[in-house]
Amino acid sequence: MPPEEPTLDPGADDAADRFAQLAVELHDTSGVEDTVQAVVQFALHALNCSHAGVALVVHGRPEIPTVTDPVVAEIYQLQTDSGDGPLVESMRDRSTLLIRDTATEARWPDWAAKVLAVGIGSVLDVPLTTSAGTVGVLGLYSTAPDAFGRDDEAIAHILARHASVAVASARQEATLAQAIDARMSVGQAMGILMERFDLGSDRAFAILRRYSQDTNTKLREVAQQLIDTRKLPH
Known part of the structure; x- marks a missing residue:
């Protein structure tokens, strides 16, 4: 007690x-x-x-x-x-x-x-x-x-x-605020890929996730790098 x-x-x-x-x-x-x-x-x-x-x-x-x-x-x-x-x-x-x-x-x-x-x-x-x-x-x-x-x-x-x-x-x-920011960043990055390469949303998300896994980088960081540089990580 x-x-x-x-x-x-x-x-x-x-x-x-x-x-x-x-x-x-x-x-x-x-x-x-x-x-x-x-x-x-x-x-x-x-x-x-x-x-x-x-x-x-x-x-x-x-x-x-x-x-x-x-x-x-x-x-x-x-x-x-x-x-x-x-x-x-x-x-x-x-x-x-x-x-x-x-x-x-x-x-x-x-x-x-x-x-x-x-x-x-x-x-x-x-x-x-x-x-x-x-x-x-x-x-x-x-x-x-x-x-x-x-x-x-x-x-x-x-x-x-x-x-x-x-x-x-x-x-x-x-x-919660971080989760919302991360979701918005991923959505914006997906939009960039969809527009540039004429992709559907599922394919754009799969590309972001693959880069995240291959580079051992958090998904939101991959998304933010794409937004900032318009390039995916090497």
């Missing part, structure tokens, strides 16, 4: 209003990067952190689309290079991990020492999850040790739920 999430103190300062505003901002964002940036900026204003970042799962590995400081990128890179650390574990196990004091952290001593050396005293990693799996991890960092209390954890969990849905939706929209 997963651990119980911390609950937000009902007296926390206008938390509901802030999340309502965030929901509007996330709805208005136009892509994954803008969505992540909105989440990071909200974290900086609503939580007791000096730095924040989001690492997304791409082909089973972390990818860092946006951070508030190069320090965060360095902290993430330390873990992606070694394949170990709270970010990696949070992403793999869908678990929330709190490092109260990097000076005394014993689970990842090498990582903690390097993080302490760049001025980070405490860390809170919260997974971004949907029913389909892990989307990424929200990483919160403070220069002070033991900076994150129960209210911070509760707000971070609520923020992570908003972010999970928003990022998943932005990714889905981006994938």
Whole structure:
């Protein structure tokens, strides 16, 4: 059974209003990067952190689309290079991990020492999850040790739920847009072949597919090259 999430103190300062505003901002964002940036900026204003970042799962590995400081990128890179650390574990196990004091952290001593050396005293990693799996991890960092209390954890969990849905939706929209663009490119390339060589649509598509297979090039890339150069790949 997963651990119980911390609950937000009902007296926390206008938390509901802030999340309502965030929901509007996330709805208005136009892509994954803008969505992540909105989440990071909200974290900086609503939580007791000096730095924040989001690492997304791409082909089973972390990818860092946006951070508030190069320090965060360095902290993430330390873990992606070694394949170990709270970010990696949070992403793999869908678990929330709190490092109260990097000076005394014993689970990842090498990582903690390097993080302490760049001025980070405490860390809170919260997974971004949907029913389909892990989307990424929200990483919160403070220069002070033991900076994150129960209210911070509760707000971070609520923020992570908003972010999970928003990022998943932005990714889905981006994938759909790419599919539409690819279909349009292939259709345009087929039209060029049909006009130039007096071919039917089935034959034109077969030619594009053959060139794609023979050159080990994606079909949409073959189509785009034909559109741009009016020539098929060698």
